[in-house]
Amino acid sequence: MNNFIYKLEDKLKNIIKECGYDTDKVSLVTSSRPDLGEYQYNGVMNLAKTYKKNPNLIASEIVEHLNKDNTFSNVNVAGPGFINLSFSDEALINYMNEVKEDININKCASKKKKIIIDYGGPNVAKALHVGHLRSANIGEALKRLARCLDAEVIGDVHLGDWGRPMGLIILELKKRHPEWVYFDESYTGEYPSVAPVTNKDLEEIYPIASTKAKEDEEYLEEARIITYKLQKKERGYFALWKKIIEASVSNIKELYDKLNVSFELWNGESDADKYIEDVVNYLKEKGLVYESEGAQVVDVKKEDDKVELPPLILVKSNGSVSYETTDIATIWERMKEYNPDEIWYVVDNRQALHFEQVFRVCYKGGIVPEDIKLDFMGFGTMNGKDGKPFKTRDGGVMTLSNLIDNVKSEVEKKINKTLDKEEQEKISNTLTCAVLKYADLLPNRSTDYIFDIEKFSDMNGKTGVYLLYSTMRMKSLLDKAKDNNYSMNKVTGIYSTYEKDIILKLLEVPSVLEKSFNERTLNYICDYLYELTNTFNSLYASVKILTEEDPIKRESYLSLSEIVFKTNKMLLNILGIDVLERM
Numbered sequence: 331m332n333n334f335i336y337k338l339e340d341k342l343k344n345i346i347k348e349c350g351y352d353t354d355k356v357s358l359v360t361s362s363r364p365d366l367g368e369y370q371y372n373g374v375m376n377l378a379k380t381y382k383k384n385p386n387l388i389a390s391e392i393v394e395h396l397n398k399d400n401t402f403s404n405v406n407v408a409g410p411g412f413i414n415l416s417f418s419d420e421a422l423i424n425y426m427n428e429v430k431e432d433i434n435i436n437k438c439a440s441k442k443k444k445i446i447i448d449y450g451g452p453n454v455a456k457a458l459h460v461g462h463l464r465s466a467n468i469g470e471a472l473k474r475l476a477r478c479l480d481a482e483v484i485g486d487v488h489l490g491d492w493g494r495p496m497g498l499i500i501l502e503l504k505k506r507h508p509e510w511v512y513f514d515e516s517y518t519g520e521y522p523s524v525a526p527v528t529n530k531d532l533e534e535i536y537p538i539a540s541t542k543a544k545e546d547e548e549y550l551e552e553a554r555i556i557t558y559k560l561q562k563k564e565r566g567y568f569a570l571w572k573k574i575i576e577a578s579v580s581n582i583k584e585l586y587d588k589l590n591v592s593f594e595l596w597n598g599e600s601d602a603d604k605y606i607e608d609v610v611n612y613l614k615e616k617g618l619v620y621e622s623e624g625a626q627v628v629d630v631k632k633e634d635d636k637v638e639l640p641p642l643i644l645v646k647s648n649g650s651v652s653y654e655t656t657d658i659a660t661i662w663e664r665m666k667e668y669n670p671d672e673i674w675y676v677v678d679n680r681q682a683l684h685f686e687q688v689f690r691v692c693y694k695g696g697i698v699p700e701d702i703k704l705d706f707m708g709f710g711t712m713n714g715k716d717g718k719p720f721k722t723r724d725g726g727v728m729t730l731s732n733l734i735d736n737v738k739s740e741v742e743k744k745i746n747k748t749l750d751k752e753e754q755e756k757i758s759n760t761l762t763c764a765v766l767k768y769a770d771l772l773p774n775r776s777t778d779y780i781f782d783i784e785k786f787s788d789m790n791g792k793t794g795v796y797l798l799y800s801t802m803r804m805k806s807l808l809d810k811a812k813d814n815n816y817s818m819n820k821v822t823g824i825y826s827t828y829e830k831d832i833i834l835k836l837l838e839v840p841s842v843l844e845k846s847f848n849e850r851t852l853n854y855i856c857d858y859l860y861e862l863t864n865t866f867n868s869l870y871a872s873v874k875i876l877t878e879e880d881p882i883k884r885e886s887y888l889s890l891s892e893i894v895f896k897t898n899k900m901l902l903n904i905l906g907i908d909v910l911e912r913m
């Protein structure tokens with residue numbers, strides 16, 4: 331690994347070996363006592379225990395070696411064997427110039443793994459809501475992060491396209507348009523190629539059908555029958571269903587476009603349907619399926635469970651299959667077609683039990699070998715200022731498209747109105763996306779958070795607007811320097827503490843990425859971006875960069891600015907945020 335801290339950890343490990351001690355992992359961590367050093371090594375205590383030796387003795391042996399190495403400056407021991415160290419300017423400058431050549435060395439590659447990420451999870455014919463926003467934002471960012479660390483990642487949207495809602499929609503359409511050819515059982519010709527409904531119709535019809543089903547048992551039963559017949563691919567229903575999917579998916583794609591979210595696979599629950607029979611038979615042959623109250627179920631409980639897990643219902647008593655079965659069949663399909671090392675699910679925390687049951691059946695039945703990781707990455711709820719799930723002003727359900735519109739009208743206030751209309755529109759779209767993403771990715775994935783439009787659209791503070799504004803300023807600084815033909819080939823020195831702060835911050839990139847990846851949460855990257863941007867803004871506010879008279883110094887400032895700009899761009903890109911040139 332090529333980056334600074336990792337290389338030094340290796341070096342330190344060798345030094346420790348030379349001193350006669352064996353240790354498997356050496357970590358240098360940012361110092362908790364910056365007055366004593368920039369980084370510290372805290373492993374001496376363990377060595378002292380293993381080798382039954384005085385920690386200060388071991389520490390001083392190591393320090394003696396470190397002092398001979400010109401990468402380090404000011405190495406000292408504090409307390410019982412805590413080694414503090416700082417880096418020499420020369421080492422830092424050299425490293426910065428390597429990063430300047432190739433920004434990619436300042437990250438760490440993980441093992442090359444094949445990962446499928448199941449995220450997005452919108453439901454056909456139902457408006458996407460804010461929960462779908464979180465899945466899309468977090469899933470997309472995790473996908474980009476994993477790719478940045480060298481994994482091969484396939485994103486699958488896993489459309490909800492096969493359950494009762496489909497039956498409800500079709501039933502309601504049948505009630506309204508009984509004359510449609512889709513409902514004529516004697517019809518054998520081709521069905522029309524144009525969809526008979528728009529997405530808008532669907533979003534209006536679904537809530538009506540859903541309410542009716544709750545109030546009217548007969549209606550519900552009709553919907554059940556239609557769902558069943560659809561799943562058996564009855565000709566007319568199936569043809570209409572395809573048209574419904576078409577109308578809905580084009581709208582879903584438009585929304586995801588606005589969020590910089592895209593998928594390699596547009597599969598849905600329906601795609602796993604063809605494997606359901608195989609899966610059920612397979613599990614039966616394994617002897618895992620038994621009958622309970624008319625349903626076919628599989629036990630998933632384990633002895634050491636604190637809360638007893640109910641059996642997973644594979645086939646309901648009415649013969650239809652459950653959401654669980656669809657997910658098992660989808661895993662079956664994914665294993666067969668892609669043979670991944672890991673499958674990740676970015677879904678609301680409230681589905682944790684569902685996935686626990688599904689995963690257990692997959693492992694228990696050998697559908698997935700033990701060494702393949704099925705990983706549920708639950709996320710918390712986005713709440714309104716009242717701490718309750720986000721609602722519209724009049725108390726209705728906040729759809730994703732409502733939310734995007736609201737944020738957009740808020741950020742429009744920040745835009746330079748002298749730019750031409752088309753550019754203003756582009757800027758407000760980019761800003762809207764930035765606000766939504768940064769706010770959504772800033773809290774730890776699994777916690778609930780409060781979405782406050784004004785706060786998250788502010789020019790100052792931890793917001794997407796602040797980051798984009800600051801990054802844009804870096805870019806325009808670099809552009810002006812280019813216009814003046816100022817050279818910015820390399821970092822030539824460290825002339826102030828501002829630069830030192832920036833450089834030390836830049837050393838953290840690999841560990842921030844690694845931590846985010848290991849914990850599958852983007853908050854570390856979000857915090858880091860804010861901190862790095864602040865260190866740069868301090869330099870910007872305190873030093874005249876473009877008007878610096880000494881060309882060597884100016885070159886250094888500009889070079890460092892370029893590294894920060896590229897780093898910001900790289901990290902924002904992981905979050906799914908584009909940078910702006912003007913606003």
Ligand code: ARG
Pocket residue numbers: 448450451452453488489490657675677
């Ligand atoms: N469509 C589901 C929902 O809206 C989410 C799907 C999550 N993915 C999965 N494989 N079950 O709640």
